Amino acid sequence: MNTKIIFVSGGVISGIGKGVATSSIALxxxxxxxxxxxxxxxxxxxxxxxxxxxxxxxEVFVLDDGMECDQDLGNYERFLxxxxxxxxxxxxxxxxxxxxxxxxxxxYEGKTVEFFQDPPxxxxxxxxxxxxxxxxxxxxxxxxxxxxxxxxxxxxxxNRLLKLSSPRDILHVHLTYLPIPSSIGEMKSKPAQxxxxxxAQAGIHADFVLARSQVAVDDKRKEKIAIACGLxxxxxxxxxxxxSIYQIPLNFENQELxxxxxxxxxxxxxxxxxxxxxxxxxxxxxxxxxxKIAMVGKYFSTGDFTLSDAxxxxxxxxxxxxxxxxxxxxxRWIDSAQIETEGSGVLKGFDGIIVPGGxxxxxxxxIVSAIKYARENNIPYFGLCYGMQQAAVEFAxxxxxxKDANTTEINPKxxxxxxxxxxxxxxxxxxxxxxxxxRLGAWEWKTQKGTTFERVYKSTTGSERHRHRYEFNxxxxxxxxxxxxxxxxxTTDGYLVEAMELKNHPFFVGVQFHPELKSRPLRPHxxxxxxxxxxxxxxxx
Ligand code: GLN
Numbered sequence: 001m002n003t004k005i006i007f008v009s010g011g012v013i014s015g016i017g018k019g020v021a022t023s024s025i026a027l028x029x030x031x032x033x034x035x036x037x038x039x040x041x042x043x044x045x046x047x048x049x050x051x052x053x054x055x056x057x058x059e060v061f062v063l064d065d066g067m068e069c070d071q072d073l074g075n076y077e078r079f080l081x082x083x084x085x086x087x088x089x090x091x092x093x094x095x096x097x098x099x100x101x102x103x104x105x106x107x108y109e110g111k112t113v114e115f116f117q118d119p120p121x122x123x124x125x126x127x128x129x130x131x132x133x134x135x136x137x138x139x140x141x142x143x144x145x146x147x148x149x150x151x152x153x154x155x156x157x158x159n160r161l162l163k164l165s166s167p168r169d170i171l172h173v174h175l176t177y178l179p180i181p182s183s184i185g186e187m188k189s190k191p192a193q194x195x196x197x198x199x200a201q202a203g204i205h206a207d208f209v210l211a212r213s214q215v216a217v218d219d220k221r222k223e224k225i226a227i228a229c230g231l232x233x234x235x236x237x238x239x240x241x242x243x244s245i246y247q248i249p250l251n252f253e254n255q256e257l258x259x260x261x262x263x264x265x266x267x268x269x270x271x272x273x274x275x276x277x278x279x280x281x282x283x284x285x286x287x288x289x290x291x292k293i294a295m296v297g298k299y300f301s302t303g304d305f306t307l308s309d310a311x312x313x314x315x316x317x318x319x320x321x322x323x324x325x326x327x328x329x330x331x332r333w334i335d336s337a338q339i340e341t342e343g344s345g346v347l348k349g350f351d352g353i354i355v356p357g358g359x360x361x362x363x364x365x366x367i368v369s370a371i372k373y374a375r376e377n378n379i380p381y382f383g384l385c386y387g388m389q390q391a392a393v394e395f396a397x398x399x400x401x402x403k404d405a406n407t408t409e410i411n412p413k414x415x416x417x418x419x420x421x422x423x424x425x426x427x428x429x430x431x432x433x434x435x436x437x438x439r440l441g442a443w444e445w446k447t448q449k450g451t452t453f454e455r456v457y458k459s460t461t462g463s464e465r466h467r468h469r470y471e472f473n474x475x476x477x478x479x480x481x482x483x484x485x486x487x488x489x490x491t492t493d494g495y496l497v498e499a500m501e502l503k504n505h506p507f508f509v510g511v512q513f514h515p516e517l518k519s520r521p522l523r524p525h526x527x528x529x530x531x532x533x534x535x536x537x538x539x540x541x
Pocket of ligand 1: 356357358359360384385386387389409467468469470471
């Protein structure tokens with residue numbers, strides 16, 4: 001079978017779930033027996049997402065091979081339950097970089113390098129190379145941004161060219177939005193019609209339209225869109241708001257989306273199996289208990305909504321694990337600056353505390369106080385990267401008595417640099433060699449025998465994904481262990497600290513890596529499972 005490529009674009013407004021829709025279609029086609037992969041194409045000139053502010057752009061997701069990419073790759077991995085790699089992510093920056101480097105090497109042999117021809121060709125080349133690397137029969141290609149803006153035209157042009165050369169192998173799915181203005185009280189389809197027509201102006205006829213709205217789209221509006229845009233009404237798929245994003249593929253499948261797609265691709269399904277997925281969704285929806293989890297970090301003035309995007313994988317990982325303990329988690333953002341002014345009393349009543357990854361100085365003392373509160377009051381604590389580093393700082397100050405202990409990220413002059421930076425990283429910072437130079441991607445760990453860490457993983461070795469510059473200072477290992485904060489895992493050479501845990505505490509674990517990058521709805525991460533188990537016990541207490 002030829003490689004099939006399904007482009008996915010979005011219209012009307014951003015943030016309506018293009019990544020989840022792409023992931024859902026990918027999952028459905030996988031459940032029909034095909035090898036599937038997905039690509040995210042971001043229109044901006046950044047070469048990767050590592051230099052983007054997560055508060056503006058959402059979480060920086062990291063793959064095994066160290067690629068720092070858009071958070072949608074996290075959705076793809078979670079829905080597909082597959083590891084992806086750097087071929088699954090592209091930006092206009094990467095495309096231009098390759099085209100210009102090729103031109104400088106006389107790769108175009110004297111020909112004029114054309115803005116609207118050569119970059120789309122490079123995009124197409126990369127799509128097939130991704131299919132090859134991932135051995136995929138079907139590639140989902142999600143076009144970042146919204147139809148109608150200039151930035152993503154090169155990706156649409158790649159779509160148009162491919163459709164011309166292989167019409168039977170290429171489809172386009174357009175995700176659009178139907179508002180229900182409160183003053184009218186009726187679902188309006190005009191913006192959706194406009195976005196579909198705008199796509200047509202770029203030379204692309206949508207094969208399917210996913211109609212996002214608060215509620216299901218009725219037949220009347222489907223007819224309207226169908227007539228105005230030259231589509232069959234049955235190819236307009238209703239995509240209402242749902243409680244859990246994991247319901248979305250099931251909702252699409254109730255409208256026979258995978259059959260309809262395969263029919264247009266002139267391909268027969270090989271099987272149909274969503275049983276595990278259905279069991280998982282049912283468990284998530286029917287969980288009866290609640291537990292309150294505090295996420296402590298510096299607050300960003302753009303509001304809670306943006307914050308939750310910046311820590312998407314952490315939130316999803318908690319959800320994956322929580323349902324196994326019959327829990328619907330209630331997560332609350334606690335501003336560490338508030339702890340600095342009001343004290344850690346604000347943490348009263350929480351069943352678990354998480355300090356997620358982070359950078360920089362602002363409001364860090366509030367984070368340290370939150371960790372002290374969790375340690376002294378036996379509240380389950382889970383520190384992720386920065387959260388492990390600050391747990392080490394807190395322990396050094398309040399248990400070992402080194403009052404000025406710190407990470408050199410915050411106080412380069414501290415007499416007790418518990419967390420410090422290694423020479424190679426120092427040079428990167430000094431020479432502003434800052435793109436893709438952190439400790440990134442999968443690193444193997446080995447565990448110390450008899451630790452919670454070993455018990456939880458049921459393994460003495462494994463691999464987790466990283467994204468940081470600073471490390472635990474080995475000079476303090478012995479002292480820490482003597483006083484009860486155990487180094488529970490290191491890199492396989494024993495050199496870099498990968499995890500720490502407190503003795504005689506219900507659950508106090510800090511990890512230098514990001515376990516949330518590997519949690520999947522069908523395969524919750526063991527550390528998140530252990531944390532949620534402790535949270536559920538804490539609730540009973
Ligand atoms: N700022 C810390 C470092 O660079 C932690 C980074 C993180 O939490 N991802 O090491």
